[in-house]
Amino acid sequence: MPRLFTAIEVPGEVGATLTMLRGGISGARWIDPENYHVTLRFVGDVDDAMARDIALMLGQVRRRAFDLVLDGLDQFGGHKPRTVFASVKTSTALMELQAEHERIMQRLGLAAERTYRPHVTLARLRDASTRQVADYLATRGLYRSVPFHVPRFVLYSSRDSVGGGPYIVEAEYPLH
Known part of the structure; x- marks a missing residue:
């Protein structure tokens, strides 16, 4: 049973600047740069038939390529911090792409996701x-970060673990 999610890859040159932010928090598990990404929609564990349906439906997405900027750092968890991340600057194109992924997943019978907050997990x-x-x-x-171009989104799979990869690109979808 694959564990799936859709995402935007972070280019290597941006990832290199993110790795310079490592350190300074004891006990932090820093994410490897090759696993940096902006999640669009977490899917979770699905059977092979559902995975095929998801891959097929994502192939129908028709959106334009766009640029993104990472802008600031923050944490999830409030008084019990559990994640440090780089925020993604608000982008209409990103939010519309994410909303389309959400609609697709709900049409396929998956439960609605919580409020979307685009970010790149660092630790x-x-x-x-x-x-x-x-x-x-x-x-x-x-x-x-410097602005970076988003020419595609991907469908990732991951193994059942405590997070942080490794992630495998199962399918890629160009933005036009």
Whole structure:
């Protein structure tokens, strides 16, 4: 049973700048640069028939290519930080692409996802102090990437693990 999600790949040159942000939080599990991505829609564990249906439906998406910028760092988890990430600057093209993926998945019978907040996960945290995370964000939080072009989105599979990859591109879909 594959575990699937759709995403936008982060180019190597942007990934290289993200790796410069590593360190400063004890116990953090830093994501390998080849696994940086912007998730569009998490699918989860599905059977092979559903995986084929998803791949087929995604092939019907017709959108224009666009540019993205990573703008700032933040964390998920509030008073118990669990993830540090780079935020994605608001983009109408990105939000429309994500909304189309959401509609496709719901048409195929999958439950609605929670509110979408585009980001690139940098580290998963376990027992990190809020002070350490606050200090990290205070010193690195003004990060901003160069704009990067998004010529396609991909369907990834991952193994059942605690996250962070490795991810395998199962299908790629060009943006026109």
